[in-house]
Amino acid sequence: MILTASILLCAQQFVGDWTFAGPYSEAKEIAALEKIIAGGGALNGFKAHEAKAFYGHFDVAYDIGQEFVASVFYQHKIIAKEDKVWRVRMGSDDGLKVWLNGELILQHEAERGTNPSEEHLLLPLVTGDNYLAIRVINTGGTWSFSINDEKLANPIEVDRAIRRGTDHLIQAQALDGSWGFHKGAYRNGATSLAVYTLLSCGISPQSATVQKGLSFISATYPEKTYSAGCQLMALAELNDPQYYEQMEVIVSDLISWQERNGMWAYPGGHWDLSCTQFAILGLNAAANIGIDVPDKVWRDAIEGILLCETEIKGKAARRISGFRYHPGYSASGTLAMTAAAVASIEICRQQLGGKYPQKLRKKAASAAKSGLAWITQNFTVARNFGFNGHRYYAIYGLERVGSILDLSKFGEHDWYNEGAGFLLDAQHTNGGWPNTTVDFADTLYSLLFLKRATAQAAITGEYEVRSSNEVVSENLDGRLRLHVNNGDPVVMWTALPDGLKTTAVTYAIRRHANAPWQPIGESSANRFAYTHSFPGVGKWLVRAECVADGQQVNSTDVVYYYVPNLRPDDTSYGDDEFENLISVSRATVTTSTEVADYFGGKQLVDGSLSTRWFCKVDDALPEFTISMRRSAKATKLLFSHIYTSPSNIADRPRPIEVEVYINHEKDPIVVSINPDQSQKTIYAFEKKRSITKLRVVITKVVDGNLGKASIGFSEIELQR
Known part of the structure; x- marks a missing residue:
């Protein structure tokens, strides 16, 4: 286990080491120990803890050798020079009870992970000896607690x-x-x-x-x-x-x-x-x-x-x-x-x-x-x-x-x-x-x-304010430090490690770890600054590299989510659900395959871009049929990709062509699907169509292969 440095405060002194005992799972045993604690006395027969610091994170499973659904008790003696309120932060995985001099200060039985700033305790120390006792309750899985001095939020x-x-x-x-x-x-x-x-x-x-x-x-x-x-x-x-x-x-x-x-x-x-x-x-x-x-x-x-x-x-x-x-x-x-x-x-x-x-x-x-x-x-x-x-x-x-x-x-x-x-x-x-x-x-x-x-606090230092609005690569010895600022276009710049000299830095991007790097430009400007407009919305990997002393030096990869400035169509989709005729036609959907019920065909017509239909990976010719009890008189057919938010957009397999069969017609309409996942595909019929049945077959995909990838759509719409 790892603990932070020991702290000695002027108003209190931590005497000896932590001691602990357990695990206890029997209610009678636990009640007997709590009765002794409530009487204000120290518990006997506890083991000395190996930690020499009072503050820190305690791995209970490490202390007792394994994980149990049980309780472990810890205690420590504190000498105070005067009466005072001592402020500490605590966290636990899972429940926690804390006593000081027999007084129950905290009781919180919960299933949770350890957050070191979750519980903020005011401990009333008295002049002389004080006894702090802690019970850590585990309901399963990892098991720990932490205790630290109070601190101000930076x-x-x-x-x-x-x-x-x-x-x-x-x-x-x-x-x-x-x-x-x-x-x-x-x-x-x-x-x-x-x-x-x-x-x-x-x-x-x-x-x-x-x-x-x-x-x-x-x-x-x-x-x-x-x-x-x-x-x-x-x-x-x-x-x-x-x-x-x-x-x-x-x-x-x-x-x-x-x-x-x-x-x-x-x-x-x-x-x-x-x-x-x-x-x-x-x-x-x-x-x-x-x-x-x-x-x-x-x-x-x-x-x-x-x-x-x-x-x-x-x-x-x-x-x-x-x-x-x-x-x-x-x-x-x-x-x-x-x-x-x-x-x-x-x-x-x-x-x-x-x-x-x-x-x-x-x-x-x-x-x-x-x-x-x-x-x-x-x-x-x-x-x-x-x-x-x-x-x-x-x-x-x-x-x-x-x-x-x-x-x-x-x-x-x-x-x-x-x-x-x-x-x-x-x-x-x-x-x-x-x-x-x-x-x-x-x-x-x-x-x-x-x-x-x-809104009221003063943020000091130009660097801190600027750096909080950017993504920065990991700071490793001998590596370039890449900074990518949020914006459209995006400004990126590079800091060189101490002692390294170069005349230019090259920047490259790719959609995912298996894709080839695409060089986007080189800069010899101040701080090697470079401005770039990404070719698509969503997740990108960015890297900086240069040649110094005859060797290639690069940065670690930065994960950057590109969100462009307002585009002409960006505000045109807000009321689409009220224009969608399928939503009022009491539609039912059948599919060739679906990976799960919550990724089923019904998600195609639920009016939400947060749900979606996925076919099974081995479906070589994915299709779905929307049957409507009420005829929809439509002039437009709209398709939305599986994922449309920047956090989920990447070069994943997706349709780029479908065949659309209307009602019982045998000849399909071939529709090209816009591969840009941040845009809807809108197909305009030559004239208004009265539609009760819509069969869609996916015939081509990009960034993948039919029969080897799970693909689909999030929403299908018919509009007047």
Whole structure:
């Protein structure tokens, strides 16, 4: 095992080594040990740990020889020179319990990996001897825990994390401008939240990504409260007069959806605090740019939110109460819902400006205060306290409360620093946060949290700011250091290792590791800078090389995702689903083969570019037939490739020619498919056709061979 360097602080001294014992799987054994710990004493018979440092990462499986579904106990003695609160960060795989001098400080039983900044503990040391005890609980697989001193989130690292996160979102946008998760009934919601997040993070309103997203959400009005609230937030952040009329309609809809008790439902179903929060966030955004929202809406909303308050505990001066999803949902509050309530009440109070009955003012102020006390008492960034799930939603809720109330701390917890520390350690290598391949909500909530402070923090140093907007090759001794800046065209430049001299650097690109390198140019300019427009959207490998002292020297490969500036057709696909006649024709699909049900023929007509049909690898003549119960009178036939987002576009096998058989005709129409995966193929019929059956046979592919590759399409459309 590897541990960080030992630390001796002026206020406390770590005496001796860590000791440990286990594994324990019997409940009686574990209970007996916990009883001794709760009595404040040290545990006897423990083994001395080989680590000489107090702080670090502990591989429990290494310590006990193998992995178990069990518990292991660790303990350490600490001498404090004075009474003080000691701040530490901890993480564990899986569950964790922590005691100090017999007092249970933390209990979190969960299945998770170790994030060193997940738990932030305030340990009340007393003058003299203190005993720290830890129980690490494993539910299977890897097994570890970490303990480290608290640290401040580096604003430069935060800025880089935001840029990596926004790059991830930009690369994941679908051809129609959407982000496909929750697209069904919540069509506009996810994409609106993504656009709002990107704008909040400094992405230009004129960027191709934002313009495509706006085209998608402007194609129709939202039908759900979540979607309406998010769309208002996005359009208000844009603050462009051309969208004011659209916002006024959405505001009118949201007001009409408000229940008699002041709350919002989806609409439909039971009203709840989560829907209500997004309605209030959206209406607040609209009101802040001058769109009228009647005072009655805010007054009624306060009354409704109070219905979700849990049982109040404590005396009047120190009352505490959480909030729940709705009164019948649970007996206790949750962190996400209590944060939603406190932020929403404060928004309503600010919008009313004191112009509402004194009785309601007192009730609102008291509820917000007691809710804030509940958050302070149960503060954590490790989970949605009170509920198993929606952790990142809860973190976003903390950001809303902290920002709206202009708080730097919840009690003794620096909420931004602790949350940012956790998010920096939790960020995926692709730039997103958990569930990034299916649901981007966690990434959106994480970015909205992080951006709160970076808007105020000073980013020092020209290099750091510049480098956070580029991809850089690995820094290895004797190798060139290649920098590829985001943009269109792309600017790349090269730094030479110490002592190396050359007159020119050559740049080359390729789509994947098995493709030949394509030289794109040479530069002798300052820093060997070179400008290039990539021939296609999506993933590319880039390399720099030169000749120095008669030898070839190169960089490691840079993986770069190319996203071009706005092109003429980029905003033309946002409303295609409403022009698609197949979606209203009650179509059924049969295929020659399909690799799995979730890659089946039905995905061709589901209206989503995030799903797709794949044939089996050995299918030498892939085909599908779309049968429609209602005749479609169409003038155009559209094909979309399997993958259309930049993060997935590469030179993979794909169709470039198909034969189309209409109804029962024996002679096919031969259609050439545009190999550019970031564009739809649009075939115009010579005249309007009445179609009930469409049979498509794939006859030619590129970057592969029929019968040796799994190929297909994501969507087939017929338009008027």
